[in-house]
Amino acid sequence: MKSIVNEQVPAKQECILKVKHISDALYVLNGKWKFPLIFTLRESPLRFNEILQLVEGITPKVLAKELRDLEMNGFIERKVYPTMPVTVIYETTPYSDTLKNVLYELGQWGEQHREKIRESIRNNKMDK
Amino acid sequence: MKSIVNEQVPAKQECILKVKHISDALYVLNGKWKFPLIFTLRESPLRFNEILQLVEGITPKVLAKELRDLEMNGFIERKVYPTMPVTVIYETTPYSDTLKNVLYELGQWGEQHREKIRESIRNNKMDK
DNA sequence: GATATCGCTTTCCCGGAGGTAACTAATATC
DNA sequence: GATATTAGTTACCTCCGGGAAAGCGATATC
Numbered sequence: 681m682k683s684i685v686n687e688q689v690p691a692k693q694e695c696i697l698k699v700k701h702i703s704d705a706l707y708v709l710n711g712k713w714k715f716p717l718i719f720t721l722r723e724s725p726l727r728f729n730e731i732l733q734l735v736e737g738i739t740p741k742v743l744a745k746e747l748r749d750l751e752m753n754g755f756i757e758r759k760v761y762p763t764m765p766v767t768v769i770y771e772t773t774p775y776s777d778t779l780k781n782v783l784y785e786l787g788q789w790g791e792q793h794r795e796k797i798r799e800s801i802r803n804n805k806m807d808k
Numbered sequence: 809m810k811s812i813v814n815e816q817v818p819a820k821q822e823c824i825l826k827v828k829h830i831s832d833a834l835y836v837l838n839g840k841w842k843f844p845l846i847f848t849l850r851e852s853p854l855r856f857n858e859i860l861q862l863v864e865g866i867t868p869k870v871l872a873k874e875l876r877d878l879e880m881n882g883f884i885e886r887k888v889y890p891t892m893p894v895t896v897i898y899e900t901t902p903y904s905d906t907l908k909n910v911l912y913e914l915g916q917w918g919e920q921h922r923e924k925i926r927e928s929i930r931n932n933k934m935d936k
Numbered sequence: 937g938a939t940a941t942c943g944c945t946t947t948c949c950c951g952g953a954g955g956t957a958a959c960t961a962a963t964a965t966c
Numbered sequence: 967g968a969t970a971t972t973a974g975t976t977a978c979c980t981c982c983g984g985g986a987a988a989g990c991g992a993t994a995t996c
Binding site (some may be wrong): 691692695696698700701702704705706708710712713716718719720725734735736766775778779781782783784785786787788789790791792793794796 | 819820823824826827828829830832834836837838840843844847848851852857862863865873903906907909911913914915916917918919920922924930
Binding site (some may be wrong): 855856857868869871872893894895896 | 941942943944945946947
């Protein structure tokens with residue numbers, strides 16, 4: 681005695697589960713800076729002030745907070761070298777490598793999105 | 809007369825550009841609900857109250873605001889049918905399909921991340 | 937036509953994210 | 967002891983996400 685309703689239930693549950701996975705990801709990767717920082721540090725390890733210059737728009741306070749978050753969640757490691765004025769190097773852990781595909785797809789999408797927006801402006805219509 | 813510095817400049821510029829693409833993507837997809845909503849509506853078009861029930865934790869006000877944002881950015885369409893108490897159906901546009909890969913990778917990552925966290929708790933150590 | 941209900945929408949409010957600018961601690965140099 | 971460098975921290979402020987609850991337009995009921 682299958683009904684349409686019964687057939688929809690598994691699809692619904694599956695959808696709710698998938699959304700939960702996406703929300704789990706967003707929970708640790710929320711905000712404006714997590715993805716940009718992980719991407720940048722995956723290119724090469726950097727010092728605090730180097731990140732400040734490379735990641736445009738970020739401020740010392742926000743950077744310090746984001747780096748703390750990322751370290752707590754196992755994405756980066758903070759290495760202190762007792763040199764003359766102290767050198768602190770931030771580098772990504774292997775766990776950040778698991779984000780490779782996400783970072784790639786996000787970057788690709790952002791690139792085509794920028795192009796689409798530029799075209800919309802040229803054509804003087806926002807969408808459709 | 810190449811120096812190490814000169815060789816690093818293109819890589820730096822390339823990195824800054826890629827980060828810009830990622831930031832462009834995050835600009836329209838920021839917050840807790842954009843990805844979950846696009847994913848859910850890509851599964852099937854839904855009415856306002858159906859979304860409220862399906863996307864756990866979202867409130868009417870926040871949902872209305874997010875739906876407005878998503879419509880303005882061309883991700884979804886709001887269709888009104890003049891039935892007895894009025895039916896409003898929200899459905900994704902073809903532009904949302906361009907996010908397919910991003911949504912897939914984000915969901916995959918979130919799933920393995922949840923598993924990793926559960927293991928960390930079992931083993932009583934947070935990372936490393 | 938007064939009242940109730942459904943399907944959103946708006947108002948009010950709080951807390952936290954994130955920006956600005958100035959300050960600090962440790963060492964080295966002058 | 968004044969100044970510079972590195973790696974932040976602190977105080978202050980604004981804006982936005984998001985929760986609670988009321989508002990509102992259209993129909994259904996009496």
